[in-house]
Amino acid sequence: MKILKSVDLYKYNTMKLHCFAEIMYIPESVNELVELITMLKEQHLNFYCLGAGSNIIFAERVERPIINLMFFDNSLCYCENGIVQCGASVRIQKLISWLKNYSLGGIEYLFSVPSSVGGAVYMNAGRGRKFNMSISDYIQMVKYLDLSDMKIKTLCGNEYFSYRTSPFQKINVVILNVFFKFKKQELAVTERLIKERLEYSKKTLSADKPSCGSVFNKVNPFIIRLFMGKVSGGAMFSQKTPNWICNMGNATAKDIENLVGRVIRIHRLFLLKYNLEIRFFK
Ligand SMILES: Cc1cc2nc3c(=O)[nH]c(=O)nc-3n(C[C@H](O)[C@H](O)[C@H](O)COP(=O)(O)OP(=O)(O)OC[C@H]3O[C@@H](n4cnc5c(N)ncnc54)[C@H](O)[C@@H]3O)c2cc1C
Incomplete structure (x- = not known):
């Protein structure tokens, strides 16, 4: 170590x-x-x-x-009947590319997400709410370390996952590895979907500046748009992508917290629902 x-x-x-x-x-x-x-x-x-x-x-x-957690399990293994076992440290792009060897696919829309598999399962990464597509669609079983008793346990199925929510967010765990069953997919289809995703990201997302993706996973769409271009120190709500904060060069956590706080205050004032997606490590 x-x-x-x-x-x-x-x-x-x-x-x-x-x-x-x-x-x-x-x-x-x-x-x-x-x-x-x-x-x-x-x-x-x-x-x-x-x-x-x-x-x-x-x-x-x-x-x-x-x-x-990026180095403890980078394994990828094809098991029987199209089941794939993947270590939590594996990068999502590596998994998507590796699946091509077995004509499997389904999560190419995550190719633009700079995530680990463990992080993606913990956050239940996916497309926007209206698409109803998340990594949990393909989860068969998750092996995790339960930090309350330090035992390795398994969660079978995906019924407790919902939009950007996994059951692991409510307990204290480390996700160790994940068994997926992806769909059969021609190599050419996977390659087309990856290409389309990268083009879509380039067109719609502020990828030119560092960011953390969407700031809230539940937010009033009209209010969040009013914040586009708002600045605090080195952080700015993107002018191109709603609900997206960019580091313009020298942002600090305080700058980002300040922008997030302003959005939250307006939601509280008008009794609107919101849920923060990004996490502050203090
Ligand atoms: C450019 C960009 C685009 C993005 N696009 C999307 C998108 O399209 N869809 C989407 O859903 N998200 C998107 N995101 C957000 C983000 O990438 C996802 O939430 C991602 O799944 C987080 O994974 P991570 O490995 O980076 O986790 P981290 O950011 O490192 O951690 C996030 C949380 O997961 C926990 N965690 C991480 N690994 C484990 C583990 N093995 N066991 C237990 N807990 C763990 C951490 O403790 C933390 O609480 C985007 C982000 C960026 C920067």
Whole structure:
């Protein structure tokens, strides 16, 4: 296991915030992960679990230890009957490309999402609400480490997943690996869908500046549009994509928190529902 001290988190978050963590642990196997968490729990230390960092806003100094989950299981395995087993550390693009070898597909719309498989399952990543398409559509079983008793458990099926919500958000777990059953799909179809997704992203998303994707997963569509172009320090609500904050160069967590706070205050004032998707690691 690697241990990094006083780490610049710039390369660990897609918002590209320059901030520091006191300590980052990088377990390279499930055993190392279990030993590490056992040790941190014995010391009564709270910690953050980090995937690819595409939904995280780091504070300028993160005092809790960070466990980097991108190296403990990068395995991909084709099992029987079209079932695929995938480690939580695997990048979603790697999974989508690998599935082509078996003429399987279905999640090409995630090709533009800079996520790990563990993070995508935890967040139930997918397309916009109206499309009703999420990674959970293909989940057969998830193996996870339950941090309350440190036992490895399995969740079968996908009935407890909903839009951007997974059952893991309500309990304290690390997702270890996932069994999927994707649909049969010709290689040429997969390649076309990937190409279309990348073109769609280029056209509709503010991909030229660092971001964390959609800020809220439930928000009033009219109000959030009023914020397009609003600035706080180095952070700005995109002028191209609603509900999307960009780092214009030197944004901090405080700048982003400030923009998010303004949206929340208006929703509260008019008793409107909202739900924040991005997560602040303080
Ligand atoms: C350019 C861009 C485009 C995006 N487009 C989309 C989109 O189309 N659809 C969509 O749904 N999202 C989108 N997102 C948001 C984001 O990519 C997803 O939420 C993604 O699934 C988060 O995965 P991650 O590995 O980066 O997790 P992180 O951001 O590192 O973590 C997110 C949460 O998951 C937890 N977590 C991560 N891995 C594990 C694990 N193995 N076990 C337990 N908990 C874990 C973390 O503790 C944290 O609470 C986009 C983001 C960006 C930057």
